[in-house]
Amino acid sequence: MVNILPLFVQSASVKKNGKCLLGPVDLELGEAGLTIILGPNGAGKSTLLRLLHGLEKPSEGRVRFAAPRAEAYAQQAFVFQTPVMLRRTVLGNLTYPLTAHGTKRAEAQKQALTWLKIIGLAGHEHQRASQLSGGERQKLALARALIRAPQLLFLDEPCANLDGASTRDIEGLILKAREAGTRILMATHDLGQARRLATDVLFLNKGKVTEAASADSFFSSPQTSEAQAFLKGDLVI
Numbered sequence: 001m002v003n004i005l006p007l008f009v010q011s012a013s014v015k016k017n018g019k020c021l022l023g024p025v026d027l028e029l030g031e032a033g034l035t036i037i038l039g040p041n042g043a044g045k046s047t048l049l050r051l052l053h054g055l056e057k058p059s060e061g062r063v064r065f066a067a068p069r070a071e072a073y074a075q076q077a078f079v080f081q082t083p084v085m086l087r088r089t090v091l092g093n094l095t096y097p098l099t100a101h102g103t104k105r106a107e108a109q110k111q112a113l114t115w116l117k118i119i120g121l122a123g124h125e126h127q128r129a130s131q132l133s134g135g136e137r138q139k140l141a142l143a144r145a146l147i148r149a150p151q152l153l154f155l156d157e158p159c160a161n162l163d164g165a166s167t168r169d170i171e172g173l174i175l176k177a178r179e180a181g182t183r184i185l186m187a188t189h190d191l192g193q194a195r196r197l198a199t200d201v202l203f204l205n206k207g208k209v210t211e212a213a214s215a216d217s218f219f220s221s222p223q224t225s226e227a228q229a230f231l232k233g234d235l236v237i
């Protein structure tokens, strides 16, 4: 399997209707770690994740992986704040990414059943995924993203609207994936969660990466007045 990382972002921006939503951004993402993207509402966190995953085209600049495009996108996954369920059973949602990439049905089902146990949904395999609760859907969406062991995983506020127990379960899955070597980029509003999970932080404000630092140095000594205000819970202007 080819390495798709590092990922290089060179002077990339996203513009819509003449308005710059993001950038220009310069970034290099190495092979290991869990980068948390922080910033106030509208700072461009989701736009950055979408740009890196190819859901937005750069208006200027470029996003380049260490592998050809098709290979790079086959080795990554994205989990949205509101999980998108396929109109299938719970089991069908989990087997789909495997069978779509050539895994035999019996093997796909075996792996899917293992994941259902991990996420506490054993026994729900024949239920429609649309009937699951919000927390159960999010766990299923994360398992569906992880089942092919992606090299790179994007998470856009995966615990928004979830209770403490579901958040803890999701964080557990994220940490396991990180330990297994998946490179993770995650946007969150939850500072406690950021402190629990991050190896490093990107702080965005008004579409710009204002700080990029290790988690320790970001949380102990943020360099910009905007990041200092954000961490204190003050309004960032």
Ligand SMILES: Nc1ncnc2c1ncn2[C@@H]1O[C@H](COP(=O)(O)OP(=O)(O)OP(=O)(O)O)[C@@H](O)[C@H]1O
Binding pocket: 016, 021, 039, 040, 041, 042, 043, 044, 045, 046, 047, 048
């Ligand atoms: N399709 C679009 N067309 C025009 N403007 C957009 C579009 N999508 C996002 N925006 C704008 O781009 C800016 C960045 O949005 P984005 O969703 O990336 O921010 P965010 O940091 O993820 O915000 P939040 O914390 O509220 O989720 C915002 O001002 C938003 O209104």
